[in-house]
Amino acid sequence: MGLDDRKLDVLRAIVEDYVATQEPVGSKALVERHQLGVSPATVRNDMAVLEEEGYIRQPHTSAGRVPTDRGYRLFVDRLSRVKPLTPAERRAIERFMIGAVDLDDVVHRTVRLLAQLTRQVAVVQYPSLARSSVRHLELVPISTTRLMLVMIADTGRVEQRLVELPTPISADDVTDLRRLVNERLGGKKLADTPPLVQALVDEVTPGLCPAMTTLATVLLETLVERHEERIALAGTANLTRGGLLDFQGSLRPILEALEEEVILLKLIGEVEPNTLQVRIGDENEIDNLRATSVVSTGYGPGTTIVGGLGVLGPTRMDYPGTIATVRAVARYVGDVLAQ
Amino acid sequence: MGLDDRKLDVLRAIVEDYVATQEPVGSKALVERHQLGVSPATVRNDMAVLEEEGYIRQPHTSAGRVPTDRGYRLFVDRLSRVKPLTPAERRAIERFMIGAVDLDDVVHRTVRLLAQLTRQVAVVQYPSLARSSVRHLELVPISTTRLMLVMIADTGRVEQRLVELPTPISADDVTDLRRLVNERLGGKKLADTPPLVQALVDEVTPGLCPAMTTLATVLLETLVERHEERIALAGTANLTRGGLLDFQGSLRPILEALEEEVILLKLIGEVEPNTLQVRIGDENEIDNLRATSVVSTGYGPGTTIVGGLGVLGPTRMDYPGTIATVRAVARYVGDVLAQ
DNA sequence: CCCTGGCACTCGACTGTAGCGAGTGCCAGT
């Protein structure tokens, strides 16, 4: 299985040409467009080896070669050269962040920017609550038996939820509750709160107990368990580029997958610090997305990570360019979040 | 232009058959499937008239007839018989609302329900701020120069925004401010607030003036002007039903349009009480959506309207069924909002 | 030993032709 340098060059050339033209690439065209220094016949021999090793394949007998998922993988791991951002891209990234007033705003701008730059489907996870701390909890009385619970996280994310109390509660009691929950939970990592919330219920004065119990339930439910994660999506129209040649003609399964938050989270949510993930075709666990590749990474202020972002496109994508863009955008968003 | 009853029957039959089969319908097939009581030749003559009047057309000379936008319009206005919901649909609608904890939750469930029932793209507008009243304004100190402004509307909608103050502010001052804005704005229609906010700035004590001015700006900006409207979308995968026969093969323009909030708002936002709108093909103002139809209506607790919802699909859609579903869902959501 | 030019072969894409059949318009007859 010796793949000498030239064979790797050939593979790289095949990937680059195929990505650019969207057409199976033959030996003759290859030597014409790249300085390989050898004849088509030689290239053909190399191609035969590459095919045997599973890096490329022929759509049909008398056609050129197309990279396989495995071929893309090798390309991404060892063959692609970093592609610096164009000045236009830099400018676009910088322009996007001026004027962002809000976490919502930042996320929306980011996802659109990403979709526009990569010309692919972009996905941005809101700063994960699991990775956030509580900055402040606010209890707003709506009526005597209803409170609006508002949680503000250090990442700027705000979640709210209506709390239906079993028994009426006075304004003073609300004040007490507010002080209490903030004292105990303020500044704490959300992931650490469950036992603290439990403790609160046990310690609270008897008069407040029913209210506190309900509140605790809601706190746990909303802030830790239930749609803890939010996600923004943009650029689905980009799936139609390449005129249905990618995705063997049916966008259906992909659009379906993109409507499932759980799936999106799987795609971009599992990130490790300082890592950029590329999942190519079959490497995706989701069946509907076997024809796509996902480039994702984490973002956050400084070196911490509060959420993931990434793009999804055909396996036939410009990996170096996409990787560079995703990485750059993630860094910028991190900077913006750091304020 | 006399269209006697039978000609209308023919048109109705054509629409129904075409919607069901997705294929141009000929005279012979028509008389076979419907009890028209006349021969194909007669139907042909009627068809010729209908075509002359612009209600149907032939894709090519030797093909059957297809309804035009104008034909659908006539069908919707005068020919369609109401189609009652199936028990399964009723059950689905009822099941969706139990367990909705949140405005967010209600909206999300609604949009998914609508997409599922109609098998089309569903759009739901969050309760419009313009049509809401202020229930409560909360100011949460984040630091001495930063406040988080949280507005809770009577519709259950919650908006928040960070306020950067020009000068530090004390906790007591925050309390004063909070009391003040709530006194003046609480219970007021959001549409009526701008002059009240202005008045607040003029009357406030000098010490609070800079803070109040900034706050006022943010209030006006966030609550009245800027992304005042939010929208949920679901079911884009349904666009791929009918295997690209609708939409002359390209989903692109439609997906693009669906990414623009402004466009979505135009689609479902302009509603009048107790009205259900059907916009067919060319009747849509948005160029990208000339090949689609939109069925939309308003919803809200009781008879008031707080937002719009609707579905978007190919002009070749089951209008009676879709209309029934949209109307039913809107009513249910209204009931849920009334709590 | 590796590369090269040459050659025969494969097979998809495209073109042109022919037949089929669904559907139409028209007309004469009841």
Add this chain to the structure above:
DNA sequence: ACTGGCACTCGCTACAGTCGAGTGCCAGGG
């Protein structure tokens, strides 16, 4: 006013033939 009959249109499918890009293999040369 409706009907049956008839000639006509024209898209669809099948089939045959050609073209050419691309391949695998092989013998020869550095």
